[in-house]
Amino acid sequence: MKIAVCVKHAVDEAELRLDTEGRPVLAGAAGKMSTFDKNAVEEGLRLKSAHQGEVVVFVVGAAESKKTLKEALAMGADRGVFVAADPLVIDALRTASMLAAAIRRSGPYDVVICSEGSSDTYTGQVPPMLGELLGVAYVGYARKIEVTGGSARVERSLEDSVEAVETSVPFAVSVVSEINEPRYPTLVQIMQASKKPIEELNGGEIAPPGTISGVEVVSMSSQPSTRKHVMIEGGPDEAAAKLLDALSREGVLK
Amino acid sequence: MSGDVWVYSESEGVSAEVASAAQDVARGASAEVRVVDIGSPRQGIRGSGVRLLLKGPSGPDVSPAVAAEALARAAKDLSPVAVLLGATRDGREAASRLAAKLGVGCMAEVVKLASDGQGVTGERNVYAGKVVAKTRCQFPAVVTVKTGAYPRAEALPERTQEVEVGQVSDRSKVVGREKKAAGGVDLRSAKVIVSAGRGVKKREDLSMLEDLAVTMHGALGCSRPLSADLGWLPEEHHIGLTGVTVKPDLYLAIGISGQLQHVAGMKDSKIVASINTDKDAPIFQASDYCIVGDLYQVVPALRRALSARR
Ligand SMILES: Cc1cc2nc3c(=O)[nH]c(=O)nc-3n(C[C@H](O)[C@H](O)[C@H](O)COP(=O)(O)OP(=O)(O)OC[C@H]3O[C@@H](n4cnc5c(N)ncnc54)[C@H](O)[C@@H]3O)c2cc1C
Ligand SMILES: Cc1cc2nc3c(=O)[nH]c(=O)nc-3n(C[C@H](O)[C@H](O)[C@H](O)COP(=O)(O)OP(=O)(O)OC[C@H]3O[C@@H](n4cnc5c(N)ncnc54)[C@H](O)[C@@H]3O)c2cc1C
Numbered sequence: 001m002k003i004a005v006c007v008k009h010a011v012d013e014a015e016l017r018l019d020t021e022g023r024p025v026l027a028g029a030a031g032k033m034s035t036f037d038k039n040a041v042e043e044g045l046r047l048k049s050a051h052q053g054e055v056v057v058f059v060v061g062a063a064e065s066k067k068t069l070k071e072a073l074a075m076g077a078d079r080g081v082f083v084a085a086d087p088l089v090i091d092a093l094r095t096a097s098m099l100a101a102a103i104r105r106s107g108p109y110d111v112v113i114c115s116e117g118s119s120d121t122y123t124g125q126v127p128p129m130l131g132e133l134l135g136v137a138y139v140g141y142a143r144k145i146e147v148t149g150g151s152a153r154v155e156r157s158l159e160d161s162v163e164a165v166e167t168s169v170p171f172a173v174s175v176v177s178e179i180n181e182p183r184y185p186t187l188v189q190i191m192q193a194s195k196k197p198i199e200e201l202n203g204g205e206i207a208p209p210g211t212i213s214g215v216e217v218v219s220m221s222s223q224p225s226t227r228k229h230v231m232i233e234g235g236p237d238e239a240a241a242k243l244l245d246a247l248s249r250e251g252v253l254k
Numbered sequence: 255m256s257g258d259v260w261v262y263s264e265s266e267g268v269s270a271e272v273a274s275a276a277q278d279v280a281r282g283a284s285a286e287v288r289v290v291d292i293g294s295p296r297q298g299i300r301g302s303g304v305r306l307l308l309k310g311p312s313g314p315d316v317s318p319a320v321a322a323e324a325l326a327r328a329a330k331d332l333s334p335v336a337v338l339l340g341a342t343r344d345g346r347e348a349a350s351r352l353a354a355k356l357g358v359g360c361m362a363e364v365v366k367l368a369s370d371g372q373g374v375t376g377e378r379n380v381y382a383g384k385v386v387a388k389t390r391c392q393f394p395a396v397v398t399v400k401t402g403a404y405p406r407a408e409a410l411p412e413r414t415q416e417v418e419v420g421q422v423s424d425r426s427k428v429v430g431r432e433k434k435a436a437g438g439v440d441l442r443s444a445k446v447i448v449s450a451g452r453g454v455k456k457r458e459d460l461s462m463l464e465d466l467a468v469t470m471h472g473a474l475g476c477s478r479p480l481s482a483d484l485g486w487l488p489e490e491h492h493i494g495l496t497g498v499t500v501k502p503d504l505y506l507a508i509g510i511s512g513q514l515q516h517v518a519g520m521k522d523s524k525i526v527a528s529i530n531t532d533k534d535a536p537i538f539q540a541s542d543y544c545i546v547g548d549l550y551q552v553v554p555a556l557r558r559a560l561s562a563r564r
Contacts, residue, residue, distance in 0.1 A: 014382075016381050120381055122495060122496065123362035124341075125346065128350035131351070140344075140347045157482075159488065160489065161433050163430070166426065167427070171425075177483070178485075213359070215359040215361050215389050216391070218375065230542060237559070241559050244563065247525065250542075254471050
């Protein structure tokens, strides 16, 4: 089974600094593998161990993104494909078209795995767009994937229900975090990862931009918290009474 | 361009929210709002003068793949300036597929919309909610509207326009569906929300918080791990970046650490109070009233104090 896994090198939100005007300092900001992409890699590795084959990881982004590819290789992926593009100017549809082009070049794949959404800009759009652009079946928010021969059964985790879906190989899928527990690479695996091959492609070349302008980011800002931060002292009963008094004064208790 | 702004969600409640958001776009674009039904008309969707019924797809459920194909076919004929969908799990998929089919941009997770007549502008949370970004897309555009960000639209007189889009098939087939743990509360309209986090040790203990919520005429919400990882409550109860946005008069966070992704979904609450054993928990930075204490002592104390006052 040939398995493609898409991993994003996301801005590490915990490390992200704001300038004096409250704008994020993105130049040189620390990055990391998008949180749920670890689940996507893990699922790819699990499918490989059940069906044999190969796991190829793809990233679209700036040169630093190769760090995330290496992390996926350390987890156990076989090889990586790096697609160079400026992550701050491409929207989800452009990203998906670059991924689709890269996947087509090294494909065909039986399964293409993404996570439900990235930890930095969370649009959740790249996976379904990728399914459309590749012209394969797509199933979103998977919490369980079973492939048997040419067909697959996927459990989708929706807001109020779990839906079982049957689809056929090849297909694309996005996974939710509860699907598995991602493994941690060992030191040896991290060292071996540096020997695994990474192919380098240019996004603008493999997927030339069309005429559409797409989504642009106009500005970014942050508002400082304006909460009162009143610490309520005392034992449980005293604190409870004081809190209810305060909430009554605020007019929010019915 | 016919200049209409279309609204679609597989959920009727969310559809009414998206209809409110659509009015903000329609105003700036001198356009009209059209609420779309696919396959068969639905009852109770309010908020639009003219309803658009896309005929062709049959069957009880309209999957996101079918919705996107039906919308794309109709959009090619009728050229709406914007198609707005609810940012539910199925809605994100339908919107993304639609944008890919039409080759247009898709603005994600918008909490506030406007139009300058040439395109759509929106505001959304990024970087775990640390930052608010303004995004823009030229007409024609696809947009997903964050659930809970807009109130449901008021009822308006309705007339239905039918559009034939033909049969639409899906490569995947739904073969089963199971409801998640009991839900039924509407967090978006609740004035008081009692919200449970991992500080709650056992599933059974949730009833203590639910009881408090009922006493306060409120609803029970939760952090993502309680629904996604532990499955103690349905996903629709989870508040935050990947869940619902809420703006109650009172948000009472109990045993919630207050990670950015959670705060992003409740930061516009009028008053926030929180109970946490850790005096340095980030939730206190996002709170008006803070109790450093054990929820297993403070919640029963609150319950007693409330009974005594009534
Ligand atoms: C502030 C800000 C706001 C933005 N808003 C929008 C918007 O509203 N609409 C829009 O179209 N674009 C938007 N973008 C652009 C978008 O972030 C990029 O296109 C990005 O490459 C895709 O990230 P995502 O969050 O959309 O991914 P998601 O669709 O949330 O990611 C889901 C999965 O797709 C895969 N994937 C996503 N990106 C990559 C990648 N670069 N390489 C490999 N795999 C990947 C991963 O498996 C990932 O887990 C915005 C960017 C910024 C900085
Ligand atoms: C891409 C992405 C999106 C996410 N989206 C969301 C989202 O939309 N919503 C969301 O909620 N999370 C989201 N998360 C997860 C988020 O980062 C946090 O992991 C989560 O909010 C933590 O939940 P918690 O506060 O319940 O648990 P914890 O962080 O484990 O906190 C438990 C708290 O309970 C306190 N506590 C323990 N015992 C007691 C006691 N006896 N009495 C009182 N207090 C006690 C502890 O001090 C601690 O502060 C997202 C994460 C990612 C990566």
